[in-house]
Structures are given as C-alpha cells and as structure tokens.
Amino acid sequence: MNRILDWLIARLFRWLPRSAPTGLFRIGNPNADSPVIVTGNFALTVKRVRDGLGECNAWLLVAHSGGINVWCAADGGLFTHNHVIDAIKVSRLADHVKHRRILLPPLAASGVELEPIHEQTGFHPHFGPVYARDIPAYLEARGKKTEAMRRFRFDLAHRLDMLPAMNFPIYLLAAVPLAIFWPQYLLGYSLLFWGAALVMYLFVEWIPGKTGWSQALFCAVLLALAWAGFDAWRSGDMLAHGGWLLANVGVFMAVGFDLAGIVSARRSDPERLLDSVGVKSLGSLFSEKNLGLITLDAERCNGCRACFDLCPVGVWDDLGPDKKARFRDRDACFACSACVRQCGEGALTLT
Amino acid sequence: MSSYIYMKILESQPRRYDRGIEMLSTGAAERAKHKLVRENVRPGDRVLEIGCGTGSMSVMAALAGARVQGFDVSAGMLEVAREKVADERLDGRIELFEMGITGMDRLPDAHFDVVMSTLVFSELSPDEQAYALAAAHRVLRPGGRLALADEARPTRPLYRLLHGCIRLVLLAITFALTQTTTRAVRGLDAAVARAGFHIDKQERSALESFLYLVASKVPDEDAAAGCDASAQSGRAGRGTEDKEERR
Numbered sequence: 001m002n003r004i005l006d007w008l009i010a011r012l013f014r015w016l017p018r019s020a021p022t023g024l025f026r027i028g029n030p031n032a033d034s035p036v037i038v039t040g041n042f043a044l045t046v047k048r049v050r051d052g053l054g055e056c057n058a059w060l061l062v063a064h065s066g067g068i069n070v071w072c073a074a075d076g077g078l079f080t081h082n083h084v085i086d087a088i089k090v091s092r093l094a095d096h097v098k099h100r101r102i103l104l105p106p107l108a109a110s111g112v113e114l115e116p117i118h119e120q121t122g123f124h125p126h127f128g129p130v131y132a133r134d135i136p137a138y139l140e141a142r143g144k145k146t147e148a149m150r151r152f153r154f155d156l157a158h159r160l161d162m163l164p165a166m167n168f169p170i171y172l173l174a175a176v177p178l179a180i181f182w183p184q185y186l187l188g189y190s191l192l193f194w195g196a197a198l199v200m201y202l203f204v205e206w207i208p209g210k211t212g213w214s215q216a217l218f219c220a221v222l223l224a225l226a227w228a229g230f231d232a233w234r235s236g237d238m239l240a241h242g243g244w245l246l247a248n249v250g251v252f253m254a255v256g257f258d259l260a261g262i263v264s265a266r267r268s269d270p271e272r273l274l275d276s277v278g279v280k281s282l283g284s285l286f287s288e289k290n291l292g293l294i295t296l297d298a299e300r301c302n303g304c305r306a307c308f309d310l311c312p313v314g315v316w317d318d319l320g321p322d323k324k325a326r327f328r329d330r331d332a333c334f335a336c337s338a339c340v341r342q343c344g345e346g347a348l349t350l351t
Numbered sequence: 352m353s354s355y356i357y358m359k360i361l362e363s364q365p366r367r368y369d370r371g372i373e374m375l376s377t378g379a380a381e382r383a384k385h386k387l388v389r390e391n392v393r394p395g396d397r398v399l400e401i402g403c404g405t406g407s408m409s410v411m412a413a414l415a416g417a418r419v420q421g422f423d424v425s426a427g428m429l430e431v432a433r434e435k436v437a438d439e440r441l442d443g444r445i446e447l448f449e450m451g452i453t454g455m456d457r458l459p460d461a462h463f464d465v466v467m468s469t470l471v472f473s474e475l476s477p478d479e480q481a482y483a484l485a486a487a488h489r490v491l492r493p494g495g496r497l498a499l500a501d502e503a504r505p506t507r508p509l510y511r512l513l514h515g516c517i518r519l520v521l522l523a524i525t526f527a528l529t530q531t532t533t534r535a536v537r538g539l540d541a542a543v544a545r546a547g548f549h550i551d552k553q554e555r556s557a558l559e560s561f562l563y564l565v566a567s568k569v570p571d572e573d574a575a576a577g578c579d580a581s582a583q584s585g586r587a588g589r590g591t592e593d594k595e596e597r598r
Contacts, residue, residue: 022476064424064474082424086451090482120453 010044014165017067020046024091028057032098035139037128038087039105040065040079052132056139059096063087071312074111075336081116088121103128103135106150109310109338127310145309152312159201162262167197170254192248196220197255204259216256220249261334293351294333294340298324300347307339307348315339368428369405379561383500384408384469391498391565392417396464399490401455401483402471403447406432412467413444420463422448422455452479455486463490469500473536480539484546493570497548503555503562504535514560540564 010018020043027037027050036059039049046062053060063086065079073079084104088094093102104112106127117125129138129149138149152158171193178186199219200207209215224245231240239245294315303323308316316339317328325347340348384407392398394416403409403421405428413419413436423429429447436445448454452475466487472480487497505511539562540550548566555562 023478077425077427080424080426082449082451082454086424086453086479089453089456090476090479 012168018043019067025060040070049132071107074108212256212259216252220252306342401468452483467498491568501536
C-alpha cells in the first residue's frame with residue numbers, strides 16, 4: 001500500500017522536490033578501483049541511477065541538489081561544483097578509491113564546472129552518458145561515448161513519463177474548485193482534461209502546428225467542430241454544449257502551454273509570446289538573460305568539442321575542417337547554457 | 352524532467368527565496384535572525400556566516416558593527432546578497448564567497464569571534480553537519496560563539512500534529528509561489544556537543560517549531576574539562592536553558 005502511494009506521489013507530484021539521502025553508497029561490491037558515479041539527490045534520479053547501474057560494482061556519490069532532478073537543479077543553480085566538492089570531501093571519497101576519476105551526469109553541465117572540482121579535491125571529473133542505464137556500456141567502452149549516449153531522448157517513453165508528472169498540478173488548478181463548488185462538472189472536466197493530455201502527448205509528432213499552443217489549438221478546434229456538428233445533427237442547436245466547447249479550448253491550451261518544453265526542450269509558448277510582444281521580463285520569474293540565442297565566436301574556439309559532447313539536444317556538429325565548433329541545428333537550442341558554461345575559451349554566449 | 356518553464360523558474364528562484372522563507376516560517380526565521388545577531392554580535396567582532404543565502408543576516412551583523420564573511424553554494428543567492436550589501440553601502444564590511452561547507456578548510460584557525468547560521472544545518476546530512484561543526488570549531492577563537500537558528504520538529508505530540516498540519520498547507524503554497532522549502536533539523540544539540548562545543552543556550556519558538564542554539568568554544572586551558580562539560584550538556588540537551596555566558 002505504502003509503495004503504491006509512494007509510486008503515485010512520485011508520478012503526480014514530480015514538480016515538488018523529493019530528497020534522497022546524500023553521501024557515498026555501495027552498488028554491488030565496489031573496491032578501491034571501482035568507478036565513482038556522481039548524481040543529485042532527487043529520489044527518483046537516485047533510484048534510476050541505481051537501476052541503471054544494474055550488476056555493476058561501483059561507488060554512488062549522491063550530492064545535494066535540493067531534492068530536484070539533476071538537469072533542472074543544475075540550470076537553477078541548486079546543483080553546482082560546490083555541491084560535488086562538498087560530497088567528495090565529506091564522504092572522504094579519496095580514502096575509498098585509489099583512482100581519481102569521477103563520472104558526472106552531463107545534464108548537470110549547465111551548473112557544474114570541472115576545474116574547481118579538480119583544484120579542490122584532486123579528482124578528475126568527466127561527464128558520462130545522459131542516461132544512467134548507458135553507464136555500464138560506457139564503462140565497458142572505457143569512456144567512449146556513442147552519439148546516442150550524448151543526447152536526451154524525447155521519445156514516447158519520455159512523453160508518457162512526463163504526462164502525469166507535468167499535467168497533474170495543472171489539472172488540480174481547475175479540479176479543486178470544481179470539486180468544491182460544482183462537483184457535477186468534475187467528471188466531465190476530468191475526462192476532457194486527461195483525454196486532451198493523452199492525445200497531445202501521444203500524437204505530438206503528428207499533430208500539425210509548430211508550437212505547443214498551435215498544436216493545442218488545432219486539436220481544440222477539431223474537437224469543437226466535431227462536437228458542435230454532432231449537436232447540430234442531433235438537436236439542431238450547434239451550441240447546445242457551448243460551455244464545454246469553451247472549456248475544451250481552455251483545457252487544450254493549459255495542456256499545451258509547456259508542451260514544447262517538455263517533449264522537446266524547446267522554448268515554451270508563453271515565453272515566446274512575451275518575447276514577441278516585447279516583454280523581456282516578468283517580475284522575478286523570467287529575466288532577459290533567459291531569452292538568449294546561442295552564438296559562437298569561432299575566433300576563440302579551440303576545438304575542445306565540449307559543446308558537441310554536452311549539448312543534450314544536438315545543436316552542435318562535430319568539428320568542421322577548420323577544427324572549430326559548428327552548428328548542426330541552431331534552432332534546437334533552448335538556452336540551457338550547458339555549452340556556454342563548459343566552454344573554457346568563452347567562445348559561446350547566449351545573446 | 353525537462354520542463355522548460357520549471358527550469359527557468361528555478362533559475363530565478365533566489366529572487367523569491369526571502370519571501371518564501373518568510374511565508375513558510377510565518378516570520379519566525381526573520382525574528383530568529385534578529386535575535387541571533389542582537390544577542391551574539393558586537394561591534395568589531397569577526398563574524399562568519401555559514402550558508403548566508405541572500406545575505407539578510409550578514410547585513411544585520413554588519414549593521415551591528417561586525418566585519419562579516421559569508422559563504423554560500425548558490426551563485427544566484429549570492430547575487431541577491433551582493434545587491435543587498437551594495438544597497439546598504441556595506442561593501443567594506445562584508446565579504447561573500449561562493450563555496451560549500453568544505454570550503455571552510457581554507458579559512459584560518461581561531462580567527463572568528465562568532466560563527467552563525469540559519470536554516471542551513473537542517474539541509475545537511477549528519478555527516479555534513481559534523482564536518483561543518485568541526486570546521487566551525489576550528490575557525491572560532493577560544494571563547495568564540497556558535498549561534499544557530501533552524502526549523503525543528505516540535506517535541507510535544509500535540510504541537511507536532513498542529514505544526515504538521517499548518518506546515519503541509521504552507522509548504523504547498525510556498526513551493527508553488529517561490530519554489531522554497533525547508534526541513535526540520537534533528538539532534539542538532541547533540542551534534543554541536545560532539546564537535547566539542549559547550550552549549551550555552553537552547554530555546555524554542557512559541558509553537559516549538561524553531562530552534563535557537565548558542566554554544567561556545569571552550570578556551571584551551573580547560574579543554575579537558577570542557578570536553579567533559581560539553582558531553583554532559585549534550586546529554587542533558589533539550590529543554591535545559593543555561594544562562595548565556597557574557598564576556
């Protein structure tokens with residue numbers, strides 16, 4: 001019972017931080033030569049890393065990330081090299097292993113700098129594969145990454161994973177007042193909401209439209225037309241369910257507002273909208289520095305390939321003939337600043 | 352999880368931190384900071400703040416005439432702190448560093464009169480607490496004071512239940528608005544005593560949900576006796592309110 005509840009809470013309230021204990025943990029039977037895997041202390045992350053490591057013998061070093069997933073925590077400044085340094089020193093990692101190599105999650109690249117970790121602990125940090133389940137293969141290949149290991153996979157599994165996590169809090173926004181004041185509408189709203197969410201998340205690749213909101217609007221209009229048409233045929237009154245037609249648009253827009261961000265780490269529509277009407281900040285919520293476009297100063301590039309290695313969405317191509325970084329898909333950039341942070345030459349900026 | 356919005360919201364979280372803490376502690380955090388500075392910081396003191404965050408307590412200490420060094424792991428928090436320092440024109444009196452608790456390894460021995468911290472130890476694991484307290488003990492001059500305030504679990508069951516209910520609601524609202532959470536610290540008095548401090552004072556707020564603790568580093572000459580005394584006060588622990596030793 002507790003496990004079911006736990007599982008449900010983990011799914012539905014994923015926006016809320018859930019902390020796992022920090023410190024050094026044994027996976028299997030590690031010895032002084034076993035690899036050291038570093039991660040943040042979001043409970044779900046720790047569980048997935050443990051699952052991903054499978055039969056490996058390794059040390060798992062869990063650093064503070066505020067109980068938030070590594071990617072968001074690093075971008076939000078809650079998971080930095082300082083947290084990793086603290087974890088290494090407090091756990092006396094140096095007494096447990098002979099080697100001086102640690103594996104970091106590459107999605108933490110926007111917050112974790114390598115240099116200070118090496119300076120203050122003597123350990124050489126490396127960014128491993130995006131997914132913990134790829135770590136055994138990565139270790140097997142002696143630290144060689146395949147293209148797939150570098151990229152975040154915005155696939156169906158990811159979308160189904162995100163479906164309840166992202167939409168449950170949004171669902172509650174209307175479900176709670178409905179349940180209190182107009183319980184007769186709760187069932188209809190619930191069906192509409194989860195139906196809309198399921199359609200959007202399952203078929204996002206095939207729904208016409210460039211952004212989450214335009215895709216949502218397409219679906220909403222389609223459903224409204226079908227609904228109104230059905231009512232017209234049955235009762236002669238197109239607007240027999242006028243209120244529901246309106247609710248349908250609202251629900252789709254609510255599900256779609258961050259769809260781009262969730263399913264493909266593109267900018268979300270509300271921000272695009274603000275940007276296009278010239279609003280550069282929204283109180284303390286968004287500030288102008290969040291809105292940049294990735295820019296390369298090729299003069300400064302030393303061809304270290306950090307940007308190519310770490311971009312989770314494949315903005316960068318491997319080095320060109322001039323041994324400099326070059327874009328593959330600049331529009332895919334969603335300003336996570338991982339490459340900017342890791343570029344030792346200051347060749348990259350978000351402007 | 353890769354919600355773009357969530358990422359960007361967290362990025363700007365430090366700007367809402369103060370408000371979040373205010374809501375979550377219903378003002379207790381602010382009161383505790385004032386009390387902590389008023390009762391422990393004197394003009395000319397060298398003060399270290401562990402986890403200074405947005406710098407409100409460092410600013411209070413500097414305004415009370417101390418020379419303050421503060422550090423925090425979060426660059427975003429420090430950015431807000433630096434703005435506060437500039438607003439109060441305290442640039443010469445406050446130094447801020449971006450580092451975690453193990454960064455204290457680089458601070459000199461027996462240098463500070465006061466080491467203070469609020470809402471930090473509750474975020475640390477027992478190992479981290481022990482590390483930070485050992486470091487605090489080392490950097491304090493003999494007779495120097497450690498002053499901590501943190502969220503705590505009420506000891507009386509009724510208060511615990513009441514506090515739990517209020518907190519659950521507050522937690523949800525506060526996180527939705529400011530992405531700020533805190534947690535309760537446990538066994539801090541024992542950890543402080545284990546680090547070799549003598550606990551001078553331990554108080555709880557009205558609902559018992561906030562802990563206020565002052566301890567001192569026993570001067571070298573009676574170090575042997577001090578170990579003994581601190582162990583005892585650690586056992587006596589909760590509820591004993593010794594008079595704070597004044598210099």
